[in-house]
Amino acid sequence: MPIPRRRAAMAALASVALLTATLGACSDTKAEDLPSQKLSWKSCPAPDAAQGGGEAPGKEWECAGMKAPLSWDDPKGDTIDLALIRAKASEKGQRIGSLLFNFGGPGGSGVLTLPAFGEDYAKLRTRYDLVSFDPRGVGRSAPVKCEDDAQLDAYYQQDSTPDDAAEEQTLVEGVKTFNGACEEKSGKVLPHVRTTDAARDMDLMRQVLGDDKLHYFGISYGTELGGVYAHLFPKNVGRTVFDAVVDPTQTPEQGSLGQAKGFQRALENYAKDCTSKVEDCPVGDTAEEVQTKIAGLLKELDAKPLPGAGERKLTQTTATNGIAQSLYSQDFWPYLTEGLEQAYDGDGKILMTLSDSMNGRSPDGSYSNIQAANISINCSDDKPRYTVADVKAKLPEFRKVSPLFGDYLAWGMVSCTDWAVPGASDHPDVSAGGSAPIVVVGNTGDPATPYEGAKKMVDALGKGVGVELTYKGQGHGAYDSGNKCVQDAVNGYLLDGRSPAAGTVCG
Structure with missing residues (x-):
């Protein structure tokens, strides 16, 4: 499975899990009436098992359903319900409007994620209603459903870095199924x-929420979604921020190669950090030794998996997936150290838990639809369909940029083989001439959306639109790092309309 371009899960290692619902048709709402529909905001329910469990968000959060056409090519046909969540502005007299969030994936549930990280955006809530949603195909918004929980357990146990023809055939058959x-x-x-x-x-949503302009905060894949919105509706763009920026100019192959570079860079930064501490690094004495030992562990797991969780084993694939998940945030690095130390002692539970988080698996064994939605959206967007021969031809290049993640990300390119719907294009069009300024924030240590993508996004948006801001840090994204410089710049634009100077650098 490809690594999602999304923000990390919560520090408690809870999966970004999603609500479930069924796709429904609506015959009593005409297409021309959709922009004037009235939302019925109510207290949000507690997350169900498919969403990961837990308590309902606080009383300041309200949920509603918005009707949208199933097909925008046939807006008078069937409709679907899109799940929304909001918290009203705390200073009503200073309210600007709604600030819409998308946290990435694709496949992440905004209904679940926004309240989980709501405190991070308390400053913005003073003048905005904070709003997010489950995009179509995700969570409660006509969710894509694929394999059941038992089938997914088996799917994620398969070897996704085959070493011979038999393993290649097994991988392809698993993807096809x-x-x-x-x-x-x-x-x-x-x-x-x-x-x-x-x-x-x-x-x-902009129209239904009563806003003349769409004020928007996109994170990870949310930056691609925001760029596509700006291309389609440049005159409707309000104050907008992109954080953890997807490179919109890349093909899926180039994107996977970029991620291989990004995760390799993040692993090297982790290794340097661990070995530079005053106390001894428990997983190696030098940064080079840390990486060598991890590579050795993965090779051993390919031949003999370790006990993981329940009857499931920590395989080479699940260990790689768990390591990748831990690199999404510097806050996760201690979990990686502990997980590696545990695995060297023959126990794979922590790395398995990290892998489960990436895949949207809850402790009770239920899965969210984050990966089903991720595959569905990516394969619908991306035109190329890569074969085993394509991957094998590219493996040397992937291995060169990342000895650890190269094979894993190269083989992930077969995920859209035999997909039922043709892909739309090689890459999205985000050109947005006439749009209001968009602040584009790149993080030099970002593993999932490498820093270089921020400059590419600025260029693709067009002259006078993108305003680049650099954060010299680690992890996926910048605003939630707590860096005051980044937050002051973003808040200054969203709250007061003060765009930062292009090329601003925050350390």
Whole structure:
């Protein structure tokens, strides 16, 4: 499975899990009435098992459903319900409007994520209603469904870095079975989960929420979604921030190669940090030794998996997945150290827990639909369909940029093989001439959306639109790092309309 371009899970290692619902048709709402529909805001329910469990968000949070066309090509046809959540502005007399969030993935539930990280945006809430949503195909918004929990346990145990023809065939058959399950269970919605569809949904939200302009905060894949929105509706762009920026100019192959570089860079930064501490690094004496020992562990796991969680084993693939998850945030580095130390002693539980978090698996064994949605949206967006021969031809290049993650990310390119819906394009169009300024924040240590993508986004948006801001830090994203310089710059723009100087650097 490809590594999602999304923010890290919560520090408690809770999965970013999603609500479930069914796709429904609505015959009593005409297409021309959709922008004038009235939302019925109510107290939010507690997350159910598919969402990961837990308590309902605080009383300041309200939830509602918004109707949108199933197909934007046939707006008078069936409709779907999109799940929204909001917390009203705390200073009503200073209210600017709504600030819409998308936290990435694709496949992440904004209904779940926004209240979980709500305190991070308390300053912004003084003048905005904070709003987020489950994009179509995600959570409660006509969710894509594929394999069941038991099947997913088996799917994630398979070897995703095959070493011979038999393993290659097993991987391809597993992908084909998974993709076939998506078509069988979600065939009605699969053609309608492209990023362009979600962008049109956002403009409908803007109208329903009563805003003349869309004020927007996009994180990770949310920056791609925001860029597509700006391309489609440049005159409707309000104060907008992109954080953890996806490179919109890359093909899926180039994006995977970029992630290999990004995760390798993050691993090297982790190793240097661990070995530079005053106390001894428990997983190696030098940065080079840390990486050598990790590579050795993965090779051993390929031949003999370790006990993981329950009957599931820590395989080479699940260990790599767990290591990647821990690199999303510097706050996770201690978990990686502990997990590696534990694995060297023959216990794979911590690395397995990290891998489960990446895959959206809750402790009770239930899965969210984050990966099903991730695959569905990516395969609907991305035109290329890569074969085993394509991957094998590219493996040397991937291995060169990342000895640890190269194979893993190269083989992830076969995920859209035999997908039921043709992909839209090689890469998204985000050109947005005439748009208001968009602040584009890149993090030099970002593993999932490497720093170089920020400059590419600025250039692609067009002259006078993108305003680049650099954060010299670690982890996926910058605003939630707590860096005062970044937060002051972003808050200054969103709250007061003061765009930072292009090229500003925060350390």
